[in-house]
Amino acid sequence: MTVRVLIADDQDLVRTGLRMILDAQPGVEVVAEAADGAQAVTLARESRPDVCLLDIRMPVMDGLQATRLLAGPDVSEPLPVVVITTFDLDEYVYAALRAGARGFLLKDAGPALLAEAVHAAARGDALIDPAVTVRLIAAFAGTExxxxxxxxxxxxxxxxxxxxxxxxxxxxxxxxxxxxxxxxxxxxxxxxxxxxxxxxxxxxxxxxxxxxxxxxx
Structure with a gap:
């Protein structure tokens, strides 16, 4: 079974790189690309991909809001979302997970971990980059x-x-x-x-x- 993926990132080079990595993986096909969160939501609702791969910091609508609209607790038919980021703002990580993200990766995670996260999200599981998890807990310990x-x-x-x-x-x-x-x-x-x-x-x-x-x- 082929996992259909939507990619959303405001940088053309990043989208191209992600597409090349994912299209080279067996059982994965990139079916749509978006340059901002609003476009990602529209395309996702139209094409109903198996997994949405979203950057956090995008124009028009950021990845957090896009995640809430696609995978939040109030969404009747949520889509699996994996957030991928440079992790420059720690608080965004926690917010994205709360918004409904099923996985979270750093952009330097590598092809193997990226493919693993996409497949995990497609089958209803979740994968969090170990580096993200450790930093998340360290950043927020005792703050709430x-x-x-x-x-x-x-x-x-x-x-x-x-x-x-x-x-x-x-x-x-x-x-x-x-x-x-x-x-x-x-x-x-x-x-x-x-x-x-x-x-x-x-x-x-x-x-x-x-x-x-x-x-x-």
């Missing part, structure tokens, strides 16, 4: 009031799994770090998502940050 504890608290092992998700680790790495099987990792993740009402790994990472457990091992 933690959210209320969940009505069904996580078990110690579930919390440990979620803390590693917040560090950007994949399921295989989490299993190796905690010495548990891959199926057990998935079971703990599913349980944590249900208890917290989280839609994906991004929201689990945000919860971990808010609870101050994102840097625990």
């Amino acid at each position: 009031r933690p959210s209320a504890p969940p009505s069904r608290p996580l078990t110690e092992r579930e919390e440990a799994v979620v803390a590693l998700v917040a560090q950007g680790l994949g399921n295989t790495e989490i299993g190796a770090g905690l010495h548990i099987s891959l199926s057990t990792v998935k079971t703990h993740l599913a349980s944590a998502m249900t208890k917290l009402g989280a839609r994906n790994r991004v929201e689990l990472a945000i919860w971990a940050y808010e609870q101050g457990i994102g840097t625990r091992r």
Whole structure:
């Protein structure tokens, strides 16, 4: 199955580079390009791509607003959004995840990680660049009031799994770090998502940050 991707970035050179990288990946096809957020929203609603790859800082409408309109909690048929940025403004990262972004990458993440993020978003999972996750938690630790504890608290092992998700680790790495099987990792993740009402790994990472457990091992 081919993953259809929309790219939105205000720099022609960046869009060209992203298109070349993605078109060279098996099972990925760039179907639309936009130079600003407003155009991205229009094209996305028309073409319904499998994944929207959005820059944050764009003219007319920035990537944050575009993400809210395409993937926010009030959108009846949300589209998967992966935000890609130079990460020059830390606060934008947290805002983008809150707006509904399913993944977050730095522009220097490399072709392999970019392709992995696109495929993850297309299948309903999420991928956060480990460097982004670490900087996100470091930038915002202690700057906002933690959210209320969940009505069904996580078990110690579930919390440990979620803390590693917040560090950007994949399921295989989490299993190796905690010495548990891959199926057990998935079971703990599913349980944590249900208890917290989280839609994906991004929201689990945000919860971990808010609870101050994102840097625990």
